[in-house]
Every structure is written in C-alpha cells, then in structure tokens.
Amino acid sequence: YVFRRGGSPFRRPSRRRGPPWIVWVLLALALIVGITVLIIRLAGGSEEPAPESSQLASTASASSQDLIPTPAPTPEPTSTAPPQTAPDSAPQDIGGLMVVNGGAYEYYHFSEEATNKYITTVANAGNALSGATLYNIVVPTAMDVRLPDSYLTEHNVDSSDQRKAIDRYIYPSIHAMNPNVKTVPLINALASHYTEHIYFDSDRTWTQLGAYYAYEQFCQVKGIQAVSLDQFEKKSYEGFMGSFASQVGEEALYMDTVDAYYSSANTSLDFTDSDGVTQEGFAVIANGDDYDSSLLYLIFAAGDQPYKVLHNSDLNDGSACVVVQESFGNFFIPFLTSHYQDVYVVDYRSYTGNVPELASQVSASDVIILTNVIMTSTDSAVDTFASLF
Numbered sequence: 001y002v003f004r005r006g007g008s009p010f011r012r013p014s015r016r017r018g019p020p021w022i023v024w025v026l027l028a029l030a031l032i033v034g035i036t037v038l039i040i041r042l043a044g045g046s047e048e049p050a051p052e053s054s055q056l057a058s059t060a061s062a063s064s065q066d067l068i069p070t071p072a073p074t075p076e077p078t079s080t081a082p083p084q085t086a087p088d089s090a091p092q093d094i095g096g097l098m099v100v101n102g103g104a105y106e107y108y109h110f111s112e113e114a115t116n117k118y119i120t121t122v123a124n125a126g127n128a129l130s131g132a133t134l135y136n137i138v139v140p141t142a143m144d145v146r147l148p149d150s151y152l153t154e155h156n157v158d159s160s161d162q163r164k165a166i167d168r169y170i171y172p173s174i175h176a177m178n179p180n181v182k183t184v185p186l187i188n189a190l191a192s193h194y195t196e197h198i199y200f201d202s203d204r205t206w207t208q209l210g211a212y213y214a215y216e217q218f219c220q221v222k223g224i225q226a227v228s229l230d231q232f233e234k235k236s237y238e239g240f241m242g243s244f245a246s247q248v249g250e251e252a253l254y255m256d257t258v259d260a261y262y263s264s265a266n267t268s269l270d271f272t273d274s275d276g277v278t279q280e281g282f283a284v285i286a287n288g289d290d291y292d293s294s295l296l297y298l299i300f301a302a303g304d305q306p307y308k309v310l311h312n313s314d315l316n317d318g319s320a321c322v323v324v325q326e327s328f329g330n331f332f333i334p335f336l337t338s339h340y341q342d343v344y345v346v347d348y349r350s351y352t353g354n355v356p357e358l359a360s361q362v363s364a365s366d367v368i369i370l371t372n373v374i375m376t377s378t379d380s381a382v383d384t385f386a387s388l389f
Contacts, residue, residue: 084148084194091155095247098143098157102254103201104244105143110160111377118376119170121386122369123177128356128389129367132322135218136174137184137370138166139206139328142199145190162373163187170376184221189213201254203242204327204372208261208300211331218368219339227338232261239293258296260285267337269301271308274350284310284334300330306350310334315341321366322359324348324388329370336368348385355388 091100098105126134143152144162152159171183190198190206190213198210206214212229219226240256262285269282279302286299297303301310304327320342323333326349336343344362346355348371359367375381 084146084191086148086151086154091157094249094252097244097248098159099248099252100147102252103142103146103199104248104253105147106141106204106374107157107159108141108143108162108165108374109158109377110165111379114377114379114382115165115170116173117386118371118382119173119177121382121389122181123174125355125367125369125389126178126181130356130360132359132364132367134181135184135221135366135368136171136181137186137214137218137368138170138376139214139370139372140166140187140190141204141372141374142206145187146194146199160377165376166373182221184214184217186214186217189217197257197259200240200242200256202240202245202250202256203297204244205242205297206328206331207259208331208334209259211328212261212335214332215335222366224339227263227335229261232263235260235262235288237288237291237293237296237299240296241294242297258288258299260288260299261334263334263337265337266313267334268311268313269308270311271302271305273305284337297327297330301333301345303330304347304350305345306347306352308345310337310343310345312337312341317341318363320344320362320364321368322346322355322362322364323368323370324355324385325368325370326372326375328372332370340366346388348388349381351388353388 087101089101091098091105093099094104096107098107122134122136140162143157143159149161149163167185167187171185174181174183190210193210193213196209197207198213199206216226237258237260238255240258241250241253242256245253267284269284270278270280271282272278282302284301286302288296288299291299301308310333319340321336321340321344323329323336323343323345325333325345325347329345329347333343333345342362344358344364346353346358355367358364371385375385
C-alpha cells in the first residue's frame with residue numbers, strides 16, 4: 001500500500017479477464033434469494049445485528065492487509081484546517097533533512113510492518129489495562145503541519161503523507177481491533193495554528209505552544225474543560241539552537257525562542273534518572289534563566305528521564321494517569337497536572353517496567369500513549385515500545 005499525496009492508499013490491480021456469464025447468473029440468483037430472506041426477517045421483527053467493529057479485526061493477526069482503514073478518516077474533534085500559504089522558496093536537502101526558509105524538517109517513510117506492530121501493541125494494551133481508559137496520541141511532525149500538501153507535491157518531496165498514515169490507517173485500524181481505545185487526531189488542530197510558533201525551526205520536537213493545542217484536543221476527546229492559555233504565565237527564553245543545527249549548520253536555520261507556560265498550581269516533580277538515582281522536589285517547568293541556551297529544552301519536566309512523577313498538591317482527589325512518551329511528551333505533560341493529582345510518566349526508550357502493572361499499582365484512571373509518527377514506522381523503536389506491554 002502506498003500513501004501518495006493527492007490520493008487514497010491503493011493496491012495496483014491485476015489484469016485478468018472477467019468471469020463467464022454463468023457466474024453472473026448465479027450471483028443474480030443469490031442476490032434475489034438474499035433480498036427475499038431479508039424482507040421476511042424484517043417483517044418478523046428479527047433483523048440481524050450489524051457486526052461489531054471488533055469483529056472486523058478478527059483476522060487482522062492473520063495478515064497485515066486486513067488492517068486496511070475505512071475509506072473516510074477518523075473524524076477530527078475540530079473543523080477542517082484553513083489552507084496554508086506555501087513558502088516562496090524551494091526546499092533544500094541538507095544532511096538528510098529538508099530545509100525551507102530557515103526551518104528544518106524530518107522525512108517520514110511509512111513502514112507497513114512496523115506500523116502494524118505499533119497498531120497491534122496499542123490495541124492489545126487497551127485490553128491489558130484493568131479499568132483504565134487508554135488514549136493514543138500520534139504526533140505529526142512539522143513537515144505535514146507547517147507546509148501545505150500542494151508544496152510538498154509540487155517539489156516531489158520524498159516523505160509519506162502523515163495525514164493518511166495517522167487518520168486513515170493507524171487510528172481506524174486501532175479502532176477496528178479495539179474500539180475502546182480513544183484516539184486524539186491532531187493534524188487539523190495544529191495546522192489551523194501553522195503561522196504560530198508550534199514547532200522549533202532547529203529541533204525535531206514541537207514547542208510547548210504546539211503541545212498546548214494537542215492538550216486541548218485531548219481534553220475534547222476526554223470530555224473535560226481545558227485550562228485556557230491565558231491562565232498560564234508565559235516566559236520566553238532566547239537563543240536556543242536544537243539538534244538540527246549540528247546536522248545542517250546553524251547558519252542555515254533561524255535561532256529559536258523557547259516559550260514556557262507556567263501553571264499557578266502548587267506542583268512538583270520527582271524523577272529517576274538513567275543511573276537509577278531518584279531526584280525529588282524539582283519544578284515541573286524550571287526557570288530557564290538558570291540554563292545555558294543550548295539546554296533550554298531541559299526546563300520541561302527535567303527532560304528525558306526513564307520515570308518521573310508530577311504532583312499537584314492543590315488536588316486531593318486521588319486522581320492519577322500514566323503517560324508513555326518520548327521527548328514530545330515533556331512539553332505536554334505539565335498541562336495534565338491541572339486535571340490529575342499525580343501524573344506518572346515513563347519514557348518507552350529507557351523504562352524497563354510493565355505499564356499495565358504500573359497503572360494498576362497507582363490506580364490510574366487513564367493511560368496516555370504519546371509518540372511521534374516517525375517512531376511508528378521505526379522497527380527498533382516499536383520493538384522497545386512493545387516490550388512495555
């Protein structure tokens with residue numbers, strides 16, 4: 001299956017002659033008999049129930065081709081994004097990244113095998129959790145959010161269509177295998193803010209503003225009220241250059257500003273680092289004035305750590321959730337402290353425990369899986385992720 005821009009996923013048809021006329025006659029007779037039986041059943045008030053969506057996935061394990069999505073994408077919680085304005089210059093390929101107008105973009109190449117394993121892991125995780133609701137958030141990268149599809153098509157950009165991969169393949173397939181898993185579509189919501197600073201120019205992750213718009217979508221799917229952005233104190237830190245700068249050269253990219261949104265709630269952070277040492281009493285978002293500009297990404301929930309717990313002392317209701325994440329999650333999880341007394345966070349790349357067991361131990365009502373779309377097509381990353389369940 002090919003995720004081409006401007007068209008739906010397709011399989012090349014084979015060339016063969018049509019069936020003989022007798023087959024058409026038999027099919028017509030079968031159709032007449034079926035209609036007659038249906039009329040009799042309807043008249044007797046015993047209509048056959050429609051098949052459950054979970055039944056559609058009953059053969060999914062037999063063949064990856066059974067995970068073909070429904071023709072329509074999963075409905076977005078928000079309206080369709082407005083058309084974007086195309087950049088006025090052609091893209092450049094530098095160091096394995098695409099650079100356009102001072103911003104660097106990663107390529108995404110859809111892998112059916114890795115993606116199917118990701119889908120199966122998420123669907124099965126929903127069954128493994130005891131009493132907790134599973135939310136799946138696949139984060140698109142900047143390329144398919146900040147750049148219009150027409151621009152990517154015009155310049156023959158060798159990157160798979162993220163909207164089709166997420167909204168027409170991953171999410172519908174998860175729903176078919178386990179309709180209880182709640183998915184959070186993001187592309188339209190993020191694209192509607194594409195002129196804002198929602199992704200870094202010099203780094204692969206989104207900014208905390210981009211993460212806020214994802215938090216809004218999560219709240220909409222969960223059915224709770226998001227805290228409005230003006231309720232947070234915004235502070236800006238200048239001079240950040242992310243990991244892309246070392247790949248393409250700082251002169252090719254704009255220098256980034258790191259914007260942080262501080263909650264007025266009484267929150268704190270404990271974490272266990274890669275050496276197994278536990279640190280306590282940290283700020284959920286640290287004061288960036290004390291950080292070198294190259295390390296400003298570390299102010300968000302202490303950066304990448306195998307395990308951490310965010311605590312809101314203003315809440316006393318015992319509410320808890322577990323988040324399975326990577327770097328994108330560090331910008332997202334501070335917003336969750338407005339709704340949960342404790343937010344337990346594991347980084348699938350370095351955590352060695354079992355997520356369903358953790359969720360049970362902490363009595364989590366929700367488990368949130370937040371990963372970027374490139375990860376879902378990376379064999380090694382998906383294998384590591386799957387080992388947690």
